[in-house]
Amino acid sequence: MLTLFLLLPAVGALLALFLPKERAQDAKWIALVFSGLAFLVSIAVFVLYNPHVEGYQFVDTFDWITADTAGFAISYTVGVDGLSAPLVLLLGLLSVVSVLVSWRIDVKEQQYFAWLLFMETAVAGVFLSLDLIQFFLFWELELLPMFMLISQWGSGRRLYSATKFLIYTLAGSAFMLVGFLVLGATAGTFEIAELVATPVTEAAVPLTLVFWAIMLAFLVKLPTFPLHTWLPDAHTDAPTAVSVMLAGVLLKMGGYGILRIALPILPQQAHDARWILATLAGFSVLWGAVITLRQTDLKRLVAYSSVSHMGYVLLGVSAMGAVGLSGAAMQMFTHGTITGLLFVVVGLIYDRTHTREISQMSGLMHRMPVVGTVFVIAGLASLGLPGMSGFVAELTTFLGSLEVHPVATMAGIFGVVLSAGYILWTVQRVLHGPATEKWRDLTDATSWWEITAMASLVIVILAVGIYPPLLTNAVEAGIAPIAQIIEGVS
Amino acid sequence: MTALAAALYIGPAVALYIGAGVVLLADLVQGRRAATGLLSLVALAVAALWAIVQMGSGAEGPILHGALVADRFSLFFTFLLVATTAAVIVGTSEWASRVEDRGEFYALLLVSVGSMVLLAQSNDLITLFVALETTSLAQFILAGIARNERSSEAGLKYLLTGSIAAAVLLYGFAFLFGMAGTTALPGIAEFVRHAPEGLRLPLIMSFVFVAAGIGFKMAIVPFHGWVPDVYQGAPTPVGSFLSVASKAAGFAVVLRLFYSGLGGAETLITEDWGKLFAVLAVASMLFGNIGALVQTNVKRILGYSSIAQAGNIAVGVAAVAAASTVGPSGVLFFLGTYAATNLGAFIAVNAVSERLGSDDIADYAGLFKRSPMTAVVLSLCLVSLTGLPPTAGFIAKVYIFNGAIQTGQWWLVALVAVAVVNTAISAFYYLRWVRTMILDEPTDDRTIETPGGAQAVLLLASVGVLFFGVWPTPLIEAAQRAAAALLPA
Amino acid sequence: MESPGVILAFYVLAAVTVGGCLMVLVARNLLHALVFLVLAFLGMAGLFFTLSADFIAVAQILIYAGSIAVLMVFAIMLTPLAARDNANSLFLLPGLAAGLGISGIVAFVAVVTPWGELKGDALAAADPVTTVSAIGDLLLGRYVLPFEVASILLFFALIGAIVLVHDRRGPRDSGGAS
Amino acid sequence: MIPALSVTLAHYLVVSALIFGIGTVIALSKRNAVAVLMGIELMLNAVNLTLLAFSRFSSAFAPGGEPLSGHVFVVFVLTVAAAEAAVALAMAVLVYRQRETVDLDRINLLRG
CATH class of the missing domain: 1.10.287 (Helix Hairpins)
Structure with a gap:
């Protein structure tokens, strides 16, 4: 079933690519069908996942490279647990949404949708892989579609941004590979489950170095201050759908990697690093929030708020306890839906106004009430209003981290205050105020694809906010074994 | 040793030499010139068949008083070299049809590859040297064979650099011979294994000379300067031949010499030469990648990239010093995938440059619109050179780095760290080129026709790159069997 | 190497050869350099004689001092408009550094290495x-x-x-x- | 112990080192292609001297050593040197025909 989820988008990508030229317009339908099918599979995975059963579920495995004499036996193994199941669902959902918001793409549609689907496969591989080399393979696989999508269908300094993204990610993942290889060489296996079961205690190079080599890639992806500078550029210049994917699922690869690999395999080193991580988290939250306050570009504003909000993930991780880790995992999911929605809305506004300068906008609520309303919902969710999914995640994170890292937690809470400030201020400037003459002819979002994209995300945000166990049941089951390991070291 | 067995062992090389002679004769007969390419392919096919028979018969061991040795290792390279040459001939037949000295071109190509086959089999310093010089000399002439200004400049520079490198290599050989008292590699290995501590210094000195001299063939520092010039100036078929076959032969010699001939693992100097190659690898990667960043001529980019890739392979050689069979099999696997990748890239560049009359990267803008297949294959090859999935280059890189790290030596871990950072640097120029081809708008909308032969090779190359990227096990196993043959019994 | 005559011959021939090489390096005119090159080749042939390598010594005279030198004369004559001066290129300093470095290192290694360890006793000349x-x-x-x-x-x-x-x-x- | 007035292996090796070094300098720093070739020939000569010196002091070899292999090696080096020189000079003449120079500093069409 998981292999199906992995392959569906790739098959769709190939079909879209080989569509006859005169039917290029149909690429979006292929993309919608295949991402939709994948979404159905992901729903099935999430629903059928049983939180009361330990370990990975729906495992598919076979020997991929069987070069035993060289110690290079690598298996293809996919499976989900409570940590990855929500992310798989998130990926399925956001992929459909990103296809929908790309409905108006009219430049090289075939390539565009092929890359988009290709990226879904790559990210799915990251979330599903249970083997380090396989994980690394998919991690690298995601680079090329992203580079192509930003550098071609983006705007502004798109080549610069795409290259910056590429260099940052590659530099990070380069060290990750070294770390993985050292782990694999020492333990004699690349299987994550075995590496977790029999911890590596000594290697050719100090394990602290190995830990940081691996963490570097994840921190870049997360992104953490001071490695975050690629994110605003990439977001600003990326097309809407790519921003949705980037904020919604690609950033989660970093957090997922920390929870899936760095923490359980090297718990002692992670534990030793908790102060550094907490400090980085505090800086990310505050710095991100402060910078966000100063933004005049709507998309850049949302991008910087991502830096701030992903800081909570790291904060939860640095607490090194069950509650904090659960908070981090939940924050990943909720941030994916909320920021995804924000980018959808920003994209819709941009489509109509052709500007992202906040100072140019005023009174849009009068012209486009639907978009405006959704913007308000997303904003409120983003600042952590009770009753929405953001609130649950942030609260859990703070509960987990308060005792361990009071200062960093206070910084985080202050970050929430700041984010309330910038979100309300932005909403007020963009939506309210006098309806200027300039925007008289704006039309609201009325087409089915726009409505569907927004509605699906709103529903998820509200559902999780109102009934958190939808999410927490799975997450807690997934976090429990990791927390057990990490709490075992001192 | 019966004559039959000897014939079995040296058959592939002999077939190639005879083929060269036949091609020359055919060239003399006016009106039969078109057949020379076909004849060369026949010679290559005979060589390959012969090698298959040799493999099937399971015949292995030294022959001709120990001048040569036939084993899985030499067979691996025989197949690699023959396949590479055949691909070059098929992929560039259209170019060759316009060359005045076509017969000589094919004959020299066959002599060169025949000598490389011998090189991979060499078990004696003298055989090694003579085979090396024969292949080099043929390549020098090939580089200059177009006889236009650029080609002759490339030929002259290649020849002078190559001769200096050969002298340095010989100096190392002279000391090795002097100390061991024999030119036979097993004898030298035996000597090195029991060498007294007092001879450590001259031993290190001689293998520094040897490594530097052989480095010329592999295109690693310090004899790397010729690479961009020759790739740019020499006829493209020659460039593609050199970038794959010559490099493979160089690494074959290095493995045979250092791994098997210098006593294998666990000698007085093993770690020394491992570290030596580590230094050379770092220097090559940095020089190649930084050099490639500023180039606008695609052939020069490929030239610098070839230096950087040689650095990657040298990581595997350095690992050989500390591990058993992991390092050499990594080198072999890398060379196998690199052959498919680089041939694809070179043949594509050749096809495009012929039509465009330009090597400027700016003229590759929008190639996807003008010649979709070439652009896609070239992109695939560049992605593979970067080392990104799902291509063979990714597996090769992970495999070779894994081999280095498995040794558990801190300096090899550090070496791999440098290598992966270089991968990130290389992505910059490789992917910039991909983007230019796939996404930029062409300045000229006319389509570019790719000749049939080139299309066939491109297709094969891309199949190879993808197949070994997704299912590398067969090639890995072949590489491991070949590498195992090197270990002293 | 017991015979004093051979010892003397070695020093004289070595001086001639190395001196010839140096003159090739510093000579202003390419043809003069070629003459000194032939001198060095001949000195080298003499050194080969002191090493009881009679066949090689003769071959050295024939091939180097003969054929190759003649080839070079042809090459110089066939390129009449090329500069005849034996000028140094921009790479003189790196070239000097590399050459002196190699010389120094090899000479040092040659002197400090206990070559006797190859067999275990002192070096003795073999029978010619x-x-x-x-x-x-x-x-x-x-x-x-x-x-x-x-x-x-x-x-x-x-x-x-x-x-x-x-x-x-x-x-x-x-x-x-x- | 080396007697004061005797010529040993080391003497020959030092001479060869000097010649090889001078050859290297010539090969790397001369502008005229023919002069560069002279340097290369000197380097090869130094190699020959080394080979023959080791052969001569053959009692240094362990049992089973083959001193005459050194002589054979030299024969091959001579052969290769002659062939290389012929091709190099042909190449130089070819370049000269096109540009009326064999000055390596001025043969520089190929650059990035």
Whole structure:
């Protein structure tokens, strides 16, 4: 079933690519069908996942490279647990949404949708892989579609941004590979489950170095201050759908990697690093929030708020306890839906106004009430209003981290205050105020694809906010074994 | 040793030499010139068949008083070299049809590859040297064979650099011979294994000379300067031949010499030469990648990239010093995938440059619109050179780095760290080129026709790159069997 | 090396050879450099005699001092408009550094290495033997394969030299893009 | 112990080192292609001297050593050197025909 989820988008990508030229317009339908099918599979995975059963579920495995004499036996193994199941669902959902918001793409549609689907496969591989080399393979696989999508269908300094993204990610993942290889060489296996079961205690190079080599890639992806500078550029210049994917699922690869690999395999080193991580988290939250306050570009504003909000993930991780880790995992999911929605809305506004300068906008609520309303919902969710999914995640994170890292937690809470400030201020400037003459002819979002994209995300945000166990049941089951390991070291 | 067995062992090389002679004769007969390419392919096919028979018969061991040795290792390279040459001939037949000295071109190509086959089999310093010089000399002439200004400049520079490198290599050989008292590699290995501590210094000195001299063939520092010039100036078929076959032969010699001939693992100097190659690898990667960043001529980019890739392979050689069979099999696997990748890239560049009359990267803008297949294959090859999935280059890189790290030596871990950072640097120029081809708008909308032969090779190359990227096990196993043959019994 | 005559010969010949080499380096005129090169080749042949390598010494005179030197004369004569001065390029300093470095290192290693360890006792001169027939036996016996390959090498060097310099029969071909 | 007035292996090796070094300098730093070739020939000569010196002091070899292999090696080096020189000079003449110079500093069409 998981292999199906992995392959569906790739098959769709190939079909879209080989569509006859005169039917290029149909690429979006292929993309919608295949991402939709994948979404159905992901729903099935999430629903059928049983939180009361330990370990990975729906495992598919076979020997991929069987070069035993060289110690290079690598298996293809996919499976989900409570940590990855929500992310798989998130990926399925956001992929459909990103296809929908790309409905108006009219430049090289075939390539565009092929890359988009290709990226879904790559990210799915990251979330599903249970083997380090396989994980690394998919991690690298995601680079090329992203580079192509930003550098071609983006705007502004798109080549610069795409290259910056590429260099940052590659530099990070380069060290990750070294770390993985050292782990694999020492333990004699690349299987994550075995590496977790029999911890590596000594290697050719100090394990602290190995830990940081691996963490570097994840921190870049997360992104953490001071490695975050690629994110605003990439977001600003990326097309809407790519921003949705980037904020919604690609950033989660970093957090997922920390929870899936760095923490359980090297718990002692992670534990030793908790102060550094907490400090980085505090800086990310505050710095991100402060910078966000100063933004005049709507998309850049949302991008910087991502830096701030992903800081909570790291904060939860640095607490090194069950509650904090659960908070981090939940924050990943909720941030994916909320920021995804924000980018959808920003994209819709941009489509109509052709500007992202906040100072140019005023009174849009009068012209486009639907978009405006959704913007308000997303904003409120983003600042952590009770009753929405953001609130649950942030609260859990703070509960987990308060005792361990009071200062960093206070910084985080202050970050929430700041984010309330910038979100309300932005909403007020963009939506309210006098309806200027300039925007008289704006039309609201009325087409089915726009409505569907927004509605699906709103529903998820509200559902999780109102009934958190939808999410927490799975997450807690997934976090429990990791927390057990990490709490075992001192 | 019966004559039959000897014939079995040296058959592939002999077939190639005879083929060269036949091609020359055919060239003399006016009106039969078109057949020379076909004849060369026949010679290559005979060589390959012969090698298959040799493999099937399971015949292995030294022959001709120990001048040569036939084993899985030499067979691996025989197949690699023959396949590479055949691909070059098929992929560039259209170019060759316009060359005045076509017969000589094919004959020299066959002599060169025949000598490389011998090189991979060499078990004696003298055989090694003579085979090396024969292949080099043929390549020098090939580089200059177009006889236009650029080609002759490339030929002259290649020849002078190559001769200096050969002298340095010989100096190392002279000391090795002097100390061991024999030119036979097993004898030298035996000597090195029991060498007294007092001879450590001259031993290190001689293998520094040897490594530097052989480095010329592999295109690693310090004899790397010729690479961009020759790739740019020499006829493209020659460039593609050199970038794959010559490099493979160089690494074959290095493995045979250092791994098997210098006593294998666990000698007085093993770690020394491992570290030596580590230094050379770092220097090559940095020089190649930084050099490639500023180039606008695609052939020069490929030239610098070839230096950087040689650095990657040298990581595997350095690992050989500390591990058993992991390092050499990594080198072999890398060379196998690199052959498919680089041939694809070179043949594509050749096809495009012929039509465009330009090597400027700016003229590759929008190639996807003008010649979709070439652009896609070239992109695939560049992605593979970067080392990104799902291509063979990714597996090769992970495999070779894994081999280095498995040794558990801190300096090899550090070496791999440098290598992966270089991968990130290389992505910059490789992917910039991909983007230019796939996404930029062409300045000229006319389509570019790719000749049939080139299309066939491109297709094969891309199949190879993808197949070994997704299912590398067969090639890995072949590489491991070949590498195992090197270990002293 | 007991005989004082041989010892004297060694020093004289070594001085001639190294001096000839140095003159090749510093000579202003290319033809003068060539003369000194021949001198160095001849000195080298003498050194070979002191090493009881009579056959090689003769071959040295024939091939180096004879053929190669003559080839070089031809090359210089065939390039009449090229500069005749033996000028240094921009790489003089790196070249000097590399050459002196190699010389120094090898000489140092040659002096400090206890070569006696090769066998275990002090170095002693071997009995002079007639080398010609023994070399012939080796060439046609143990080293028959390189011998054959060398003949292929010579043949194709010839072909190559002809291909490179023979006059064009037709219009210029476009080898590679330029 | 090396007697004061005797010539040993080391003497020959030092001479060869000097010649090889001078050859290297010539090969790397001369502008005229023919002069560069002279340097290369000197380097090869130094190699020959080394080979023959080791052969001569053959009692240094362990049992089973083959001193005459050094002589054979030299024969091959001579052969290769001659072939290389012929091709190199042909190449130089070819370049000269096209540009009326064999000055390596001025043969510089190929650059990035």
